[in-house]
Amino acid sequence: MSNESPVSLPRLKLAVWKFASCDGCQLSLLDCEEALLGLAARIDIAHFPEATSRSAPGPYDVSLVEGSITTERDQKRIQRIREQSRLLVAIGACATSGGVQALKNFFPQGDFVRVVYPKPEEIDTLSTSTPIAQHVKVDYELRGCPVGKHQLLALLASIAAGLNPRQSTGSVCQDCKRAGYPCVMVSASEPCLGPATQTGCGAICPRFGRGCYGCFGPMDSSRPLAMAQTLQDLGLSARQRHDLFQSFNAASAPFRLAVQSDDA
């Protein structure tokens, strides 16, 4: 009785999984530092190879999934993870849109492999990098490259409390305006994807006078054609616009449309 948390809510069994990714989102979880202690009061980390080699078998209450699907082996692995998880949360740009590696989706597979690897014949991968939701049912998605640690903690806290987590909506611009950061596009003609990008990062880049790179991906009302037109009016060439859209979330449908509209 004495070692229970003061509120007798059930503990959560958490697993963290990695697919094609840089590990940065998992590091965001480790980066929570002192908040991890609070986390430990409610959550048992059953599987988290980035943090510990100890691993407990499923089923799990919550699986955090980082990375995109790029191999046949991973196609099968994500199915097994889904089967063992009550809730599955895709974390980060790779898991939610395919990541920067989804650039390969738009080119013949062999081209990249020949350029990058000394022994291309040893590479066994799919021709695409795809988000988790394209393979299994995803309960929640956290955007960003990497995810915001405050969002990650808030999500886990909501799940731990049995609440429906609030998903961010609206543009990055709204964070800028609430915080009082001057608009870099209107006041300095900096190319910025803020008007098309889902909020949640706290407008980190505009806060330091830089345009948004769109690492949180398109918001649910993203207006790719209007965004492309706005960037064109700002003086950006087609190439410059494409570079902006084709980064962390290159394969997301709205950002893809912004590029395709020029190719048409």
Next chain:
Amino acid sequence: MLPAQEFDLLLGTLAKAGYELVGPTLRHGVIGLGVIERAEDLPKGVADEHAPGNYRVRSDGSPGWFGYVVGQESWKRYLFPPEQTLFRAERDEHVVRFAGETPETRRRALLGVRGCDVAAIAKQARVFDAYDPGSSAYGAALAQTFVVAIDCSHPAATCFCTSMGSGPAADEGFDLALTEIASDTEHYFVLRTGSASGRRIAEKLTLEPATRLHREAASAVSGRAVELIERGLDKQAAKRLHADHPEHPRWETIGDRCLSCGNCTMVCPTCFCSRREDTITIDGTSAEQRLVWDSCFNRDFSLAGGIVRESIASRYRQWMTHKLSTWHEQFGESGCVGCGRCITWCPAGIDITQELAAMAGDRGAPP
């Protein structure tokens, strides 16, 4: 009459009366709002240029301290904060305790409020009072606020206050109002008082009375400002926009350009929508509810839950017709003060005055 070299006397008197001073400050090339202590903190010798989707501040070496208009921020952040905690709840064993957060009621002097923004403050006060008669948090904050208005001398290309009857000089709704007269040879302010607390502050300043010449110079500043305003909005057509043109094809054209980013609603000094957000700590022992500025351009914006307006055209129509037309039915006046922020700070450069003219000029079109 307050000579410019004695401006700090006004600031000092307000500070001594217990007001925190907030006024225009130049930050990252934009005239924002921030705490000021001395006249030195004001953006001096600068001018601003506004166009749809474009804003620049340049140093023009002019002798004035207020030769620009409104920036991205409006004063609403001091009266209706972008984020505020409504209540906290703590859980201990089997007991949950709720503690309401008292909204901040700091005594604050807003310095350099333009006519349009003086009108906006009054409009927001009426909105919040309609929802919460006599006891709104906004009303409580406003009661602690001292408004020092400044008459605009150099309106921007996006200003249309004259159409909305809110400027360039404020008629009412301030405690003190100043007209700045600045040239290479003289620099002073002519004061008007607008309230009992304004008169109390003015008395402490022991000013020289303004002469006829001073007063004429002041009215020339406002007269010239009126002349300089290029933009207009047909207020009657605006009031009828919702009834006359609910299905005008122009809405779709706007919808194609609109980013649905919500910038217009955030910078608008009268937009008042908010949502409630709940957060809980990871150990489940404490939670809070916050009120956060929201936007009718967000897909999930709805009182009923679910998605009410899927098309972007319908969202812009909702925002614009509420501002110009249905605000009349709801609050008995227009919701627009003609500050032009929604034009300047729209990244796509959508111009509410031009859009109204395009639709209202088309009155013959089928409804």
